[in-house]
Amino acid sequence: MTIMEPRKRGDASDGTIGGRLSRFDGRLKITGGATYALEQPVEELAHGVLVQSRVAAGRVVKIDATRAQAAKGTLLVLTPDVELGLTRASDWYGNRPDNEPYRPLSNDISFNGQAIAAVICETLEQATEAARLVEITYEETSAIVGFDDPNAGEGRLLDALTVTWGDAAAALAASPVRVEAEYRTPREYHVAIEPHGLIAKWEEDQLIVWEPSQWTHGMARTYAEWYGLPYENVRIVSPFIGGGFGSKATAYAYGAIATAAARKLGRPVKLALTRPQTFTAYGGRAATRQTIALGANVDGVLKAIVHEGVSETATYADFPEQTNAATPLMYAVENFQARHSLVPVNTVMPGALRAPGKNPSAFGLECAMDELAYAVGVDPVELRLRNYAQRDPQSGKPWSTRRLREALLEGGQAFGWARRSFAPRSMKDGRQLVGWGVACGTFPVLRASSEALIRILADGSVEVVSGAIDMGQGTYTILAQTAAEVLGVPPQSINVRLGDSSLPGATVAGGSMLAGAITGAVHKAASAARDELIELALNDGASPFRNTGANTLMVADGRVFVPREGGLSVSIGELMTALRRNSIETRRNTLPEAEQGPEGHRKAWTTMGSIQGPTAGEFSMHSWCAHFVEVKVDEDFGTIRVSRMVSAFDCGRIYNPKLAESQWRGGIIMGIGQALLEEGLVDARNGRVINNNLGDYLVATNADIPPIQVISVGIPDHNASVLGGKGVGEVGIVGVAPAIANAVFHATGKRVRDLPITLEKLL
Numbered sequence: 001m002t003i004m005e006p007r008k009r010g011d012a013s014d015g016t017i018g019g020r021l022s023r024f025d026g027r028l029k030i031t032g033g034a035t036y037a038l039e040q041p042v043e044e045l046a047h048g049v050l051v052q053s054r055v056a057a058g059r060v061v062k063i064d065a066t067r068a069q070a071a072k073g074t075l076l077v078l079t080p081d082v083e084l085g086l087t088r089a090s091d092w093y094g095n096r097p098d099n100e101p102y103r104p105l106s107n108d109i110s111f112n113g114q115a116i117a118a119v120i121c122e123t124l125e126q127a128t129e130a131a132r133l134v135e136i137t138y139e140e141t142s143a144i145v146g147f148d149d150p151n152a153g154e155g156r157l158l159d160a161l162t163v164t165w166g167d168a169a170a171a172l173a174a175s176p177v178r179v180e181a182e183y184r185t186p187r188e189y190h191v192a193i194e195p196h197g198l199i200a201k202w203e204e205d206q207l208i209v210w211e212p213s214q215w216t217h218g219m220a221r222t223y224a225e226w227y228g229l230p231y232e233n234v235r236i237v238s239p240f241i242g243g244g245f246g247s248k249a250t251a252y253a254y255g256a257i258a259t260a261a262a263r264k265l266g267r268p269v270k271l272a273l274t275r276p277q278t279f280t281a282y283g284g285r286a287a288t289r290q291t292i293a294l295g296a297n298v299d300g301v302l303k304a305i306v307h308e309g310v311s312e313t314a315t316y317a318d319f320p321e322q323t324n325a326a327t328p329l330m331y332a333v334e335n336f337q338a339r340h341s342l343v344p345v346n347t348v349m350p351g352a353l354r355a356p357g358k359n360p361s362a363f364g365l366e367c368a369m370d371e372l373a374y375a376v377g378v379d380p381v382e383l384r385l386r387n388y389a390q391r392d393p394q395s396g397k398p399w400s401t402r403r404l405r406e407a408l409l410e411g412g413q414a415f416g417w418a419r420r421s422f423a424p425r426s427m428k429d430g431r432q433l434v435g436w437g438v439a440c441g442t443f444p445v446l447r448a449s450s451e452a453l454i455r456i457l458a459d460g461s462v463e464v465v466s467g468a469i470d471m472g473q474g475t476y477t478i479l480a481q482t483a484a485e486v487l488g489v490p491p492q493s494i495n496v497r498l499g500d501s502s503l504p505g506a507t508v509a510g511g512s513m514l515a516g517a518i519t520g521a522v523h524k525a526a527s528a529a530r531d532e533l534i535e536l537a538l539n540d541g542a543s544p545f546r547n548t549g550a551n552t553l554m555v556a557d558g559r560v561f562v563p564r565e566g567g568l569s570v571s572i573g574e575l576m577t578a579l580r581r582n583s584i585e586t587r588r589n590t591l592p593e594a595e596q597g598p599e600g601h602r603k604a605w606t607t608m609g610s611i612q613g614p615t616a617g618e619f620s621m622h623s624w625c626a627h628f629v630e631v632k633v634d635e636d637f638g639t640i641r642v643s644r645m646v647s648a649f650d651c652g653r654i655y656n657p658k659l660a661e662s663q664w665r666g667g668i669i670m671g672i673g674q675a676l677l678e679e680g681l682v683d684a685r686n687g688r689v690i691n692n693n694l695g696d697y698l699v700a701t702n703a704d705i706p707p708i709q710v711i712s713v714g715i716p717d718h719n720a721s722v723l724g725g726k727g728v729g730e731v732g733i734v735g736v737a738p739a740i741a742n743a744v745f746h747a748t749g750k751r752v753r754d755l756p757i758t759l760e761k762l763l
Contacts, residue, residue, distance in 0.1 A: 015492075016485035017478075017723060020658040024476040024496065025240065034240045037210040038197050038272050045199070046075055048258055048271035049127040051117035051134045052280065053109045056143035056346040056687025057315075060107040060116055060136060067133040068119055073126030076261055077134070078118040080105045084260040089225035092218070092250070094607035102226060104253035104260075109138070110316045111346045112687040113280025115253055120261045120269055143346040145687040147289055147312065155310040155341030158320060163328050163394060166335030171304035175295025179371045182291045183364040184754040185737075187312070187680030189284035190353055191699055194242020196281060197272035198255055200262040206233050207259060213238035214249040215508035216467045216501035221606035222251040223259065231602065239499035241471035245670075246352035248471070249510050252282050279692040284680065286312040286321040286350035288360040292368040295335075300376040300383045302331055307338035309364070314349040318342055321350060325357030326442055326734070327365050328394040329622065331387040336394075346687050352510065354670055355730040358443050359737075366439035366738035367753060370745065379422065380438050380742065381412055392620035400619035400720060403650035404440060406713040407626035411648030412438070414711060415628035424749035432632040435747025441734030443727055444614035445516075445621035445720045448507035449604045451589035452521040454483065454529040458582050460558055460573030462489055464496045464526075467605070468506035468518045473729055474659035475514065481656060482519045482723070486526035488556035489572065504587060505605030512623070512727025513611065517590065519655060520722035525588035530555055532584050533572070540579050544570055590722070621720045623731040624650040627668070627739040630706075633747045638762040640744060642672055646709045647736075652726035653716040660728045664710045667732020673700035674733070675740040679756050 015021050028034040053060075065077040078084070080103065090096035105116055117134050121127035144152050172178060198211035207229065213219050216236040224234045241248060258271035273281050288311045295304035309323025324338035353359075373380040388405055391398045412418070420436045421427055427434035455463040464483050470476045475498060480491040497503065507517050534553045537545045537560055545553060550562045561569035570578075589596075591604055604610045614621045630644040647668060654660045677698035681690040691697045716724030737755060744762070745751045752761050 015481060015490060017481050017655050019481060019656065021477055021481060021491060021656060023474050023659065024480060025470060029240070036194060036240050036242060037212045037238055038199065038270065040199050040210045042199055042201060042268045044267050046120050046122060046265060046267055046269045047124040047127045048118050048120045048261055048269050049131040050115045050254060050257070050277060051119065051131050052277065053112055053114040053116050055109055055138050055140045056112040056145060058109045058138050058140040060109065061139050062137040063117060064135040065117070068130040071126065071130040071133055073122040074119065074130050075122065076120040076265055078105060078257060078261060080107045080116065084256070086226045086256055086260065087228060089222040090607065092608045094603060094609045096225065102256065104256040110314060111280065111348050113348065113689065115257065115281070118257045118261065120265065143687050144344070145682050145684055146345055147287060147343060149345070152343050152345060155343040157339060157341045161320060161322055161324065161340040163324060163338045164336060168304045168306045168335040168337035171335035172293055172295040172306050175303045176298055177296045177372070177375055178293065179368060179375050180291065180293035181368065181371060181753055182289065183367055185288045185360045185363060186755060187284060187287045188353060188674060188678050189279055189680055189697060190245045190247040191278070191694060191697060192243030192245060192247060195273045195275060195278055196248065196254070197270070198258055199268060199270045200259040201268040202263050202266070205229060208235045208237065209255070209259065210237045211255065212241040212244065212248050214241070214244045214469055214471060214510055216469060216499060217505050217605040218249070218508055218607065219251045220501035223255070226256055231606065234501070236501040237499065238469055241469060244471045245354045246356065246510055247282055249352070249508050254281050275694065276692040279689045280348050283319065283348045283350035285353035285356070286319065288321050288323050290323040290364040292364050294368050294372050296372055296376065298376060300372060300378045300386055302333040302387050304335040305333050305338070309339070310341040310343055312345050312347060312350065313342045314347055315344045317349040319350045321360060322357035323361050323364060326361035329392065329442055330365060330389065330440060332389040332393055354667060355443055355734045358441065358734045362439065362441050362734045363738045363755070366735055367741055370437070370742040371751065381408055381417060384408060384440060392615065395615045395620050397615055397618065397620040400621040401650065401652065401715055401717040402622070402624060403713045403715065404624040404626065407624055407648035407650055410711055410713050411626045411628050411646050414709060415646040417628060424746055429632060431635045433635050433747040435631045435633065435743040435745065437629045437739045437741070437743025437746055439627055439735040439739035439742060441625045441627070441731055442622050443512055443731040443734060445623065445726050446511045446513040446614070447612040447720070448513045448517040449589060449591045449610060450506040450517040450521040451504035451587065451605070452518065452525045453504050453585065453587040454522070454525040456487070456529055456533060456572065456576070456584040458573065458576045460489070460493065460571055460576065462487055462494045464494060464522055465503050466498055466506050466518060466521070467501050467503040468514060469499045469509050471509060473663055474656060475518065477659060478515060478519060478655045479522050482522045483526045486523055487530050489558045493558065505589070505601055507611070508608070512730040515655065515728065516721030516725055520590045521588060523722055524590060525586050528586040528588055529584055532586060533560065536579055537575055542578055542580060543575070544568065544578055617719065619719050621717065621726065623726045623728070625731050625735060627735050629739040629743045631740060631743040631747055633744065633762070638759045640676060640757060642740060643706050645706060646711070648711040648713050649731065650714040651712065651728045651731065652714045652720055653724035654712050654714065655723065655725055657712065660712070661710050663728045664732040665708050667729070668708055668736050669700050669705055671733040671736020672704060672740065674755060675737040676756050
């Protein structure tokens with residue numbers, strides 16, 4: 001026991017909230033110590049390979065698997081005629097059809113690349129060869145492969161996504177300045193470095209699945225419902241993920257196929273998608289097309305916005321890439337109309353890819369705002385400030401916090417925007433045309449509940465336990481920082497366990513909602529653990545503090561102490577030894593009292609039914625950003641390089657600036673790829689994705705990326721989350737593509753409204 005003066009708890013320099021700690025999982029990953037789902041050492045493993053459709057529409061007439069079944073090592077061939085005994089599961093929000101059979105393999109073909117059979121063998125090589133031996137006869141029908149197909153039509157209007165106020169058509173017609181144009185984005189894909197797949201193992205009626213997962217509890221619920229099992233009988237294990245971006249938050253058909261094969265064989269099965277299969281086994285971002293008309297006075301003040309958007313969806317299921325997601329929020333306007341439609345085409349159902357909806361929506365709107373700036377002769381930053389929305393134009397509610405003005409001003413100052421000449425083609429660097437562009441972005445604050453368990457152990461170390469996941473955004477690290485701040489221990493003495501559906505419940509790592517939810521749960525559980533520790537120290541007869549006369553204690557630097565000069569101070573480990581306690585354990589969640597209990601927990605952890613949107617309550621809550629871009633376009637060859645970027649963000653309180661900046665830069669890099677490189681190419685003859693590999697589907701690499709400066713202008717927003725943070729992960733990509741497109745116009749005088757911006761579109 002010693003007497004000491006501990007540092008003040010909460011000093012961010014010691015690694016608590018606000019500290020710039022490196023990721024706790026980083027060393028494991030760079031040294032090979034992190035074991036990913038498909039690397040689990042499971043004995044007696046069999047290997048599965050999918051057989052995919054080679055036509056876009058029609059029906060399987062016959063599957064001849066004779067040669068495959070006779071091949072060396074073949075254990076099982078699954079076809080649509082093999083009964084798997086599955087029942088359709090609930091959607092993300094918990095809605096479930098009554099006793100509807102689920103058949104992950106089907107004779108009805110909806111898209112090229114659809115799984116129609118699977119072969120399971122002793123080795124991967126045997127399964128790959130046997131899959132080639134499966135002979136399929138099709139009855140092919142005509143397909144619609146994209147927007148430009150003459151049979152695609154104009155789409156089906158979604159009334160739920162229609163937003164109107166005022167009389168936009170009349171105000172547009174009466175506006176002295178009008179701009180109108182169509183903007184397009186192509187199909188885009190997640191292309192995570194870690195391909196999708198799983199290892200499935202049955203132990204009687206218990207199912208263990210090792211699968212990269214952004215939502216262990218939600219995926220466990222899906223598997224349980226497929227097989228009619230109690231939720232507790234399914235365990236999803238996913239401690240590390242090699243990239244997700246929205247694609248690993250749900251269970252897919254290949255998961256049903258692998259788990260069904262494992263059950264039939266009575267042995268574990270591993271099914272790993274090939275890189276080409278990752279383009280069709282689940283959906284990327286749908287292609288979009290949108291027409292935006294802006295009406296303004298001669299000073300550029302908006303009078304009307306009319307927005308018509310459409311996105312592709314599958315012929316068998318709907319997923320809207322909502323083109324008007326950002327349009328109603330960004331600028332003050334008295335007359336507004338935005339509608340969104342769906343065009344069914346023969347593709348896999350699209351899915352969520354970083355900042356779904358907000359991303360293409362911002363591309364159209366922010367390009368249109370740049371066009372308006374040039375129509376009225378006003379600097380693009382000044383135009384945005386003239387139309388600044390003091391409150392949410394759609395809901396009418398005040399912003400909880402909105403520092404978009406500061407993002408524009410501070411970002412512009414750091415970039416040197418004041419030196420920009422207004423006229424296109426007026427800035428040069430030798431034979432390089434120089435362009436400077438700006439665009440803004442947003443993403444909503446989605447609030448969810450989560451649960452955490454805290455253990456203070458006998459040696460003074462701490463465990464933080466939750467089923468939440470870390471796919472590289474830093475969950476392990478910020479949870480250690482959160483617990484460290486509350487419990488007054490160094491983050492290095494905290495062991496964080498994540499990524500397992502058998503652990504306390506957590507919401508999905510998507511929509512930028514996990515950090516706010518899980519830090520709140522850890523903060524609550526850690527506070528309860530600290531209070532229990534202090535209560536024991538004050539009241540337990542074996543406590544060294546029992547006879548000090550103290551009526552309050554503090555915890556910091558791994559020690560419990562009397563907060564007065566010369567007061568007794570002992571380490572947490574010494575106190576635990578004196579108390580003869582092996583551990584102190586607390587488990588807390590952030591659900592409201594009315595939703596406590598088994599049903600409330602099931603809904604909160606396994607569905608999105610209890611998630612609150614950005615305007616649930618008194619305020620409208622969103623993250624914001626402003627991107628400033630410099631491009632250089634070769635005057636002779638038309639090649640484009642992004643040469644410099646400065647981006648300013650309002651994401652509330654930043655739990656770990658080093659990790660937040662990494663997330664922002666990651667989104668910006670994806671945005672550069674979206675603007676200049678990424679485009680899913682589809683063969684019009686058969687609906688096949690042509691560039692289904694990382695050699696032909698181009699993503700940004702180190703050589704494409706310039707210096708990127710990121711700035712935080714946010715302030716704590718305690719309406720958005722317990723600790724005051726707002727979403728970080730999604731917003732970084734929003735607005736990058738239009739900022740680049742606007743910079744290209746400034747450099748060349750040519751407006752490209754169809755992504756990606758390629759050489760041939762400039763020539």
